[in-house]
Amino acid sequence: MLIRLSNFFFKTLREDPADAEVASHKLLVRAGYLRRQAPGVFAWLPLGLRVKAKIEGIIHEEMAAAGAHEVHFPALLPREPYEATGRWDEYGDALFRLKDRHKADYLLAPTHEEAFTLLVKDIVTSYKELPLSIYQIQDKYRDEARPRAGLLRGREFTMKDAYSFGLTDEQLEQSYLAQRDAYERIFNRLGLDYVIVAADAGAMGGSRSEEFLLPVEIGEDTFVRSDSGYAANVEAYVTPPADPQPYDGVGAPVEFDSPETPTIETLVDLLNREFEHPEGRDWQASDTLKHVVLAVTDQAGERELVVVAIPGDRAVDEKRLEVAFAGYEVTPATPADFAKHPELVAGYIGPVLDGAQILGLEHKSGIRYLVDPRVAEGTVWVSGASRAEVHTRSLVYGRDFSADGVIDIANVRDGDLAPDGSVIQTARGMEIGHVFQLGRKYAEALGLQLLDENGKQQTVTMGSYGIGVTRILAVMAELHHDDRGLIWPANIAPCHVHLVATGKDQIALERAEELASRLVADGVEVLFDDRPKLSPGVKFGDAELLGMPYVVVVGRDAAEGIAEVWDRASGEREKLPIAEVNSWLNAKLGR
C-alpha cells in the first residue's frame, strides 16, 4: 500500500481552525482528516477514512470472534416502528424528523432497536435459531441541543450497534457477556485505559447495564470508583443505607428560636454559638436535615407534591433525581404550592410540628415524605420546626418521625462509601461503549414472539451494545498527539510509515523510491512524500502533523546510503543504512 503525497487529496493548515476548541478537533482538521459541513457534522477526507476503517476493522474482527453477524440498515427509517415503541414522542427534539413528498413521517435513526427487532421478527421463525447477535456499523443522527468538541459530540456520528436476541434470561446473559468480552478486547487492542461502570438501566426498562468510560477531564459523565473495584456512573451509584443507631441516651426533641437562619450555614453557626453538641464536637451541616419540596407529575398529568429530606451538607444531584423519578416530570414546588400548604414554611420545613409528625401520607399534611438513606433508625437530626424562625434538635428518626420511603438523590462525593464498604473517588469520564440488557420492552412493543420447545409463546429478550466509532477516533487523537501534530498508534494510523524524500539531489528521490518499493513489497503501508520542489521544513512539518508513528527521511546522506528514522512517540531519531530501514520498521511494528 503506497500513498504518494504528490498525488493525494489532502491539505494541511498552518493555523488552528477558528471554530475548534479541543486538540482532536483542531488537529484532525489541520492535518486534513476532516472538514466541517455543519455544526456537529463532518466530511471525511481520505486520511480520516483510513483511520476510521482501521478502527472498524478491529471491531469487525472482535464482533466475528463474538459470533455476531454483520448487517446494515438505512439511516432513514419510517415513523411507524418508533411510534409503536413510543420513541417517536419520547425522544423529543433530539430526533431528526423529516417528511417525504407524500407528507409521510420519517426519521434519521438515533439507534436502531426497532429496525433490528422487526428484521429478526421477519427472519427468525424458531427458538432453535436463538440466541442470535447481529450488528452494524452505521451513522447515527441526534439533533443535539449543542454539538461540541468536534467529533466528540456530533450530530452525525458513526456507531457500532449490536443487538442480541434470546428466549431466556440465560441466553441474554450469555450474549451480553460475549459482547462485553469483545468490548474489552477491542478497547485493549486500542490501548484504551477504560473503566467499566454500572450504569442506570431503569429508563429503558432494562435490567443490567454497564458503560465503558475513559477517565479523561474532557468527559461528560461523572462516575465513582473505589480500590475494591467498585465502579458506577453517579446516576447508578447506590448509597448504602446507614446502620440503625441506639438512641436510648438521646433526650427528647427541643425546639429553639433560630431567627435569621435561612441557610444551612447560618443554622450551623447558630448551633455552635448557642448549644453544645452532645458528643462534645462542633455542629456540622451533616447534623442537619434539609427539606426540598418537589412537584412530581406522572404521564397522565397527575401532579403530586413530595418532600425530600437529605443531610444539610448535601445538594440534590439532578441526574440522580431524574433516575429516581424515571418516567415522571419533576420540578421545584411553586409559590402557589407553598401557599396551599401552610405547614411548609420555606426555610423551616420539618417533619414535626408541636411534637406531632405532619409530613407523610398518613399524617396531617398528607404529603409524601421521603428520606435519604443516611436517615436511619436512631439517627439524630436538627430540622426546621415547621414554624418560621424555629428549629428542632434531637429529632430521632424512628422515634420522633418516620418516612414513607427512602430516596437516593443526594450528590456523591469523594470519601463516600460504596455498597461494599470501600471508599469511593469521583472522576470524569467519556463514554466510549455501552452494553445493555434491554429485556422484553422492544420485543413486546413490536410483537417479536416465538414458540419455545414446549410449544409455548414466548417474548424474545434483547440486549443492545454500542460503541462510538468516531468518538473513539477523536479520543485516540486526544490521547496521542504532541504540540507538532498527531501521533497515531501503528494499528490505527492511516499508514505505518511516512517516508520523506528531501533535497534537490536526484539521488535522494531515487533511493527513496527504491525504499518505498521494498517496503510496499514487504506489506508495509507507506505514505510517501515525493512532492517536488518543497523545502525540507515544509515536509518535516507535514510529517509531524499527519501523525504516522514512524518517519523515514531520505535526503542529505542518501548518496552514502544513509537515512534518518524517527519514532514519533518516543521522539528518538537515529541514522541508519537505508538497507536496514525495513528491518528497523518491522521490529518497531512487531511484525
Add this chain to the structure above:
RNA sequence: CGGGAUGUAGCUCAGCUUGGCUAGAGCGUCCGGUUUGGGUCCGGAAGGCCGCAGGUUCGAAUCCUGUCAUCCCGACCA
C-alpha cells in the same frame, strides 16, 4: 432554552471606540527568479455585496434596530 463572544479575502486575523476618499496584513493560490535538513528569499498578480435586512447620515465595515449564523459556558444529551 438561559448566559457570553464572534461574523471583514480560501484560512487565521487587524480596522469599528472617535463614520470620510482606491478596505488591510500574514498564510495559502497563480506567474518569474532564487533556495533545498526545519514552514527559504525577492519581484509581480488574482482574490472581498465587511453575515443579511432595515434605519440614522451628505457619507456606514464602523453608529442604531431587527434578523440569521457560528463558537464557548450552563441546561439538555435512551
